[in-house]
Amino acid sequence: MTTQTMKTRFAPSPTGYLHLGNVRTALFNALLARHGNGRFVLRIEDTDQERSRPEYVAALLEDLRWLGLDWQEGPEIGGPCAPYAQSERAAIYAEYYQRLEAAEQVYPCFCTPAELALSRKAQRAAGRPPRYAGTCARLSAAERQARLERGLQPTLRFRTPPGKPVEFTDLVRGPQRFASDDIGDFIIRRADGTPQFFFANAVDDALMGMTQVLRGEDHLTNTPRQLLLLDALELPAPEYGHLALIVGADGGPLSKREGDLSLRELRAAGYLPEALLNYLARLGHHYAQDGWMELAELAAGFATEHLGRAPARYDEAQLLHGQAEAVRHAVPERLWTWMGAAVHQWVSPVQREEFIATVRPNIRFPVDAAFWAERLFSADLTLSEDSQAVILQAGPEFFIQALAAYAEHGAAYQPLVEALKQRTGVKGKNLFMPLRAALTGETHGPELARILALLPPEAVRQRLEAASLHS
Numbered sequence: 001m002t003t004q005t006m007k008t009r010f011a012p013s014p015t016g017y018l019h020l021g022n023v024r025t026a027l028f029n030a031l032l033a034r035h036g037n038g039r040f041v042l043r044i045e046d047t048d049q050e051r052s053r054p055e056y057v058a059a060l061l062e063d064l065r066w067l068g069l070d071w072q073e074g075p076e077i078g079g080p081c082a083p084y085a086q087s088e089r090a091a092i093y094a095e096y097y098q099r100l101e102a103a104e105q106v107y108p109c110f111c112t113p114a115e116l117a118l119s120r121k122a123q124r125a126a127g128r129p130p131r132y133a134g135t136c137a138r139l140s141a142a143e144r145q146a147r148l149e150r151g152l153q154p155t156l157r158f159r160t161p162p163g164k165p166v167e168f169t170d171l172v173r174g175p176q177r178f179a180s181d182d183i184g185d186f187i188i189r190r191a192d193g194t195p196q197f198f199f200a201n202a203v204d205d206a207l208m209g210m211t212q213v214l215r216g217e218d219h220l221t222n223t224p225r226q227l228l229l230l231d232a233l234e235l236p237a238p239e240y241g242h243l244a245l246i247v248g249a250d251g252g253p254l255s256k257r258e259g260d261l262s263l264r265e266l267r268a269a270g271y272l273p274e275a276l277l278n279y280l281a282r283l284g285h286h287y288a289q290d291g292w293m294e295l296a297e298l299a300a301g302f303a304t305e306h307l308g309r310a311p312a313r314y315d316e317a318q319l320l321h322g323q324a325e326a327v328r329h330a331v332p333e334r335l336w337t338w339m340g341a342a343v344h345q346w347v348s349p350v351q352r353e354e355f356i357a358t359v360r361p362n363i364r365f366p367v368d369a370a371f372w373a374e375r376l377f378s379a380d381l382t383l384s385e386d387s388q389a390v391i392l393q394a395g396p397e398f399f400i401q402a403l404a405a406y407a408e409h410g411a412a413y414q415p416l417v418e419a420l421k422q423r424t425g426v427k428g429k430n431l432f433m434p435l436r437a438a439l440t441g442e443t444h445g446p447e448l449a450r451i452l453a454l455l456p457p458e459a460v461r462q463r464l465e466a467a468s469l470h471s
């Protein structure tokens, strides 16, 4: 027995940069394919000539690669169903228009946008859902010819079969039922000759052998049209699953402030790909297990049964948590590159590893790392207000004793603290806080023992001395 290879796809329209919403769609399709040992296809839906731009194609390829969502067929790598950009598939579509023409399932429509708008308005006013009135469906061959001779550029409309229920089981939303009479005849080729979304998208899914299609809920009402088309063309339909949209904390559409950000913006802010993947994989999808997962684990636990029907609420705190986890799991070389020049200027190669180990639990973004690099390695330490207060409270003698204890024990943290405790009679928070404040200028931050080991002895002495003089 042979079973069909599972195939999923991401089919973006390159009219802008990838945002969290479409990245999540890409991720879910990629995870589904990986889970089923299938193939993940990337197809560029660039039929809208005005809004599609090559730079957006380049950006999305780069973004997907950065995320680690590699495709097994698609742009740059090719595959058995090439080409993978719809703008290059005109000849293929032509063949399928012809089939529909031969079967008289389509007709040229000469209605102008203004006429169509007027008709929709009239239907709405009469309390009817707007659908194509069928004007051009009834033209005789002679009438069509006359219009063509006048140089009118028709669209091509699909003759929706009347009185037909369209039923399918959505992978997320369960059984769906639409009536073809509510749909009306719809355009499959624009007047400029380019294919309409419904057509190119459905034909390509069939020809490219898609078995499952996960896409945004905004496409749910397109599905009956696409199923009617595939039926007319005798092409196989994939299983569709429509993903609940991502909404803001208030349940409304995502705002810019609330995460309607492009992947480029998130990347520029220092988000690591794993943080986004871990977060997005749980945005509208449920895993049995909590906590950090590698891509392979995310795929292993992915199931369409775990996709939610309720809108998925964006939660920045969760994303930030994912980011902290990503930083915790990244190998040092990677973090070093990620930290960038603002850190590299302060930290010498010999201190690199120790610096990363020291600050790792306390940073989420490169700016956080730069903050600590500057705090630890700048010759002039600026004390925060809290630090100044803590230092004053401890008094000069505390730091004179700290200098003496450091002279005896150096960066050996436990013995040093023990000695300081003996010398001053101070313990607990009252001992650690002034030390931390004097050494870092802050009253919070990375582990003190590590800081002590990381700071050059000269800097430790100088900072303790400065604190002893602070009054």
Ligand code: GLU
Pocket (backbone or CB within 6 Å): 010, 011, 012, 013, 045, 201, 213, 214, 215, 216, 219
């Ligand atoms: N190009 C369409 C979009 O970006 C694809 C929809 C689909 O996945 O079928 O919305």
